[in-house]
Amino acid sequence: MAAPLVLVVLAAxxxxxxxxxxxxxxxxxxxxxxxxxxxxxKRVVEGLALLDLGVSPYSGAIFHETPxxxxxxxxxxxxxxxxxxxxxxxxAVALYLAIQDxxxxxxxxxxxxxxxxxxxxxxxxxxxxxxxxxxIPLKVALFYLLNPYTVMSCVAKSTCAINNSxxxxxxxxxxxxxxxxxxxxxxxxxxxxxxxLTLFAPALLYLLQRQFIPVKLKSKSFWLYTMxxxxxYLCSLVVIICLSFFLLNSWDFIPSVYGFIxxxxxxxxxxxxxxxxxxxxxxxxxxxxxxxxxxxxxxxTIPLAIKLKEHPMFFMFVQLAIISIFKSYPTVGDxxxxxxxxxxxxxxYRFLRNIxxxxxxLIFCSFLFPVLWHLWIYAGxxxxxxxxxITLTFNIGQILLVSDYFYAFLRREYYLTHGLxxxxxxxxxxxxxxx
Amino acid sequence: VCTSRFxxxxxxxxxxxxxxxxxKRLGIPDSHIVLMLADDMACNPRxxxxxxxxxxxxxxxxxxxxxxxxxxxxxxxxxxxxxxVLTGRIPPSTPRSKRLLSDDRSNILIYMTGHGGNGFLKFxxxxxxTNVELADAFEQMWQKRRYNELLFIIxxxxxxxxxxxxxxxxxxxxxxxxxxxxxxxxxxxLGIGVHLMDRYTFYVLEFLEEIHPASQTNMNDLFQVCPKSxxxxxxxxxxxxxQRDPQNVLITDFFGSVRKVEIxxxxxxxxxxxxxxxxxxxxxxxxxxxxxxxxxLPVAQIIHQKPKQKDWHPPGGFIxxxxxxxIMVFFKTYGIKHMKHVF
Numbered sequence: 169m170a171a172p173l174v175l176v177v178l179a180a181x182x183x184x185x186x187x188x189x190x191x192x193x194x195x196x197x198x199x200x201x202x203x204x205x206x207x208x209x210k211r212v213v214e215g216l217a218l219l220d221l222g223v224s225p226y227s228g229a230i231f232h233e234t235p236x237x238x239x240x241x242x243x244x245x246x247x248x249x250x251x252x253x254x255x256x257x258x259x260a261v262a263l264y265l266a267i268q269d270x271x272x273x274x275x276x277x278x279x280x281x282x283x284x285x286x287x288x289x290x291x292x293x294x295x296x297x298x299x300x301x302x303x304i305p306l307k308v309a310l311f312y313l314l315n316p317y318t319v320m321s322c323v324a325k326s327t328c329a330i331n332n333s334x335x336x337x338x339x340x341x342x343x344x345x346x347x348x349x350x351x352x353x354x355x356x357x358x359x360x361x362x363x364x365l366t367l368f369a370p371a372l373l374y375l376l377q378r379q380f381i382p383v384k385l386k387s388k389s390f391w392l393y394t395m396x397x398x399x400x401y402l403c404s405l406v407v408i409i410c411l412s413f414f415l416l417n418s419w420d421f422i423p424s425v426y427g428f429i430x431x432x433x434x435x436x437x438x439x440x441x442x443x444x445x446x447x448x449x450x451x452x453x454x455x456x457x458x459x460x461x462x463x464x465x466x467x468x469t470i471p472l473a474i475k476l477k478e479h480p481m482f483f484m485f486v487q488l489a490i491i492s493i494f495k496s497y498p499t500v501g502d503x504x505x506x507x508x509x510x511x512x513x514x515x516x517y518r519f520l521r522n523i524x525x526x527x528x529x530l531i532f533c534s535f536l537f538p539v540l541w542h543l544w545i546y547a548g549x550x551x552x553x554x555x556x557x558i559t560l561t562f563n564i565g566q567i568l569l570v571s572d573y574f575y576a577f578l579r580r581e582y583y584l585t586h587g588l589x590x591x592x593x594x595x596x597x598x599x600x601x602x603x
Numbered sequence: 604v605c606t607s608r609f610x611x612x613x614x615x616x617x618x619x620x621x622x623x624x625x626x627k628r629l630g631i632p633d634s635h636i637v638l639m640l641a642d643d644m645a646c647n648p649r650x651x652x653x654x655x656x657x658x659x660x661x662x663x664x665x666x667x668x669x670x671x672x673x674x675x676x677x678x679x680x681x682x683x684x685x686x687x688v689l690t691g692r693i694p695p696s697t698p699r700s701k702r703l704l705s706d707d708r709s710n711i712l713i714y715m716t717g718h719g720g721n722g723f724l725k726f727x728x729x730x731x732x733t734n735v736e737l738a739d740a741f742e743q744m745w746q747k748r749r750y751n752e753l754l755f756i757i758x759x760x761x762x763x764x765x766x767x768x769x770x771x772x773x774x775x776x777x778x779x780x781x782x783x784x785x786x787x788x789x790x791x792x793l794g795i796g797v798h799l800m801d802r803y804t805f806y807v808l809e810f811l812e813e814i815h816p817a818s819q820t821n822m823n824d825l826f827q828v829c830p831k832s833x834x835x836x837x838x839x840x841x842x843x844x845x846q847r848d849p850q851n852v853l854i855t856d857f858f859g860s861v862r863k864v865e866i867x868x869x870x871x872x873x874x875x876x877x878x879x880x881x882x883x884x885x886x887x888x889x890x891x892x893x894x895x896x897x898x899x900l901p902v903a904q905i906i907h908q909k910p911k912q913k914d915w916h917p918p919g920g921f922i923x924x925x926x927x928x929x930i931m932v933f934f935k936t937y938g939i940k941h942m943k944h945v946f
Contacts, residue, residue, distance in 0.1 A: 346936055411921065
């Protein structure tokens with residue numbers, strides 16, 4: 169499988185290099201859908217220039233990157249394009265290896281459940297075979313590398329690519345079973361942007377499953393392992409933050425990075441839901457609504473953990489999607505990451521109900537974003553409501569996508585244990601609904 | 604300043620042009636007059652006698668002609684432009700004819716006409732200037748030393764309200780009507796179809812026609828113009844801010860440009876004074892030689908400047924700590940036994 173992967177990587181690198189040299193690079197770099205105040209390349213350059221002039225880059229409201237990014241780009245700023253291409257390639261390779269291992273795990277689990285007779289007799293067509301699962305890792309790498317969103321994000325040199333690669337390595341470490349590495353990468357991901365904190369739950373569930381520790385609230389081994397993992401995670405986070413202090417000898421970066429993510433002061437339009445609300449809101453309500461919106465991101469973790477505790481990888485996927493939809497400054501790079509996982513659930517295709525409408529909505533909205541931006545800002549014949557309408561529709565499409573997959577997954581699990589032909593008590597055919 | 608547009612406000616344009624004519628006749632040149640007309644009556648499509656603006660019925664007096672220089676015309680007559688002219692806050696590209704180039708020895712006459720109310724004057728049917736704004740503008744002028752004495756005449760309904768708020772010194776104000784009264788127009792001309800003049804300005808004009816540059820008529824006579832029997836409204840005036848007694852203020856101080864000229868038969872030699880001025884210049888304060896332009900800019904240095912070295916480097920402790928952590932993580936995951944392969 170290495171050769172097709174190398175081929176895909178080469179194709180992706182060529183596409184990106186071609187776009188870097190074309191005139192589209194400047195156009196894409198300025199699009200608000202691709203570059204948000206958190207990860208725009210312009211701001212990285214500005215921060216490093218401020219540092220060369222002897223001023224702390226966090227003194228203004230421009231630079232919101234973490235000190236480790238300062239360190240990374242201080243030496244690599246001339247090779248920025250190479251860095252981003254390599255980052256994308258690393259992310260794709262990490263996802264490839266992760267999904268390869270994951271498929272082995274899935275297959276093993278399936279075999280175990282068949283031998284334990286947990287499945288109903290007539291579900292032969294629902295069971296995944298190694299034949300169809302053979303190409304899934306390659307498809308995942310392909311989906312990530314050649315996704316137009318990823319390409320645009322790379323050409324715009326948005327540091328979202330670095331965030332994505334850290335999360336990809338975290339997923340790889342989790343699937344390989346190394347709790348230490350997984351905690352380290354999760355701490356790095358949380359340090360970069362605050363929201364991967366919610367990925368703690370799926371990673372914990374996966375590692376518990378791997379160690380065959382049942383998830384029961386009274387079980388001592390469960391709590392022991394949880395404490396171990398949590399302390400590893402928190403210690404690494406503390407160590408990384410203290411290390412960042414020594415870069416500039418100040419704690420300025422904490423309000424600039426985390427205060428900025430949480431309090432959302434910059435209301436530049438993006439593909440998220442925050443900017444319009446807070447632009448229209450009165451001052452004395454903004455604190456309340458900032459809290460509501462931020463809680464909304466973290467809120468789905470516990471219910472999902474309860475429902476999906478047997479399926480932590482799917483939980484990880486849903487959680488990634490929720491982060492990219494509800495975070496304060498989303499960009500298309502975040503979307504590309506969870507879309508890369510879609511081939512893993514391709515066996516759910518027969519249960520998806522809205523896939524045509526969703527793909528149409530997502531594609532149309534992606535094309536309408538620049539059109540309505542032009543109409544609003546340059547032509548002056550539209551206003552922010554038009555752009556926000558497209559943002560809303562796009563996010564609705566994404567939410568429907570996630571919930572459709574959720575429904576399909578749960579439906580398949582139900583069929584696996586209860587048989588494909590469901591009958592009600594009086595013998596007529598029944599239909600599963602998600603309530 | 605005429606602030607009304609549309610054909611039925613013909614009389615305001617005629618008012619302003621009449622005062623303009625009188626002032627020019629008494630010696631003030633166009634370079635010292637800022638004339639603002641909000642509409643063009645002479646070339647208005649509804650004017651049965653194009654290129655004329657009459658101020659007396661039966662078309663006796665044409666106040667328009669070849670020598671009328673309008674500085675602010677049509678839509679340029681706005682509150683903002685008016686205040687900018689007064690206070691001098693004008694963009695540098697404005698031509699001299701549109702500026703009020705007055706200094707602290709200038710006597711200024713301001714005549715405004717249009718539609719007004721209690722405390723405001725309407726500009727162009729879309730905005731108004733309030734008496735407070737006007738008073739503040741005059742105060743700015745005073746602080747910037749843009750006038751010596753100022754005469755403010757206003758011919759609108761409830762015109763006296765416009766001078767109520769003045770607080771700067773050396774301002775004398777006249778208005779055509781008191782608060783609560785309307786100023787009325789004088790007479791319609793059936794040939795043109797509109798009222799040609801307002802009463803107050805009509806009688807002021809009659810009064811001014813008898814003034815010549817040498818006349819000694821004073822302000823008190825101007826205050827008597829247009830009594831209630833003729834004007835129906837009660838004209839008002841305000842002199843409390845003015846330092847001189849109105850009895851002693853000549854009409855030509857404001858309406859005319861009267862210079863005191865003394866004819867002498869002596870000759871004055873100017874060379875002596877120029878030499879005296881030059882010798883007063885102390886030599887030791889002059890620079891030994893003037894600085895050449897090229898030496899003020901270090902051109903050679905700029906051309907051969909090398910790209911700036913990056914001044915900031917991450918502290919050594921940070922780099923050490925970071926790489927120590929990375930190596931620790933690496934060995935924790937892959938085991939110590941790899942160390943001998945590394946070394």
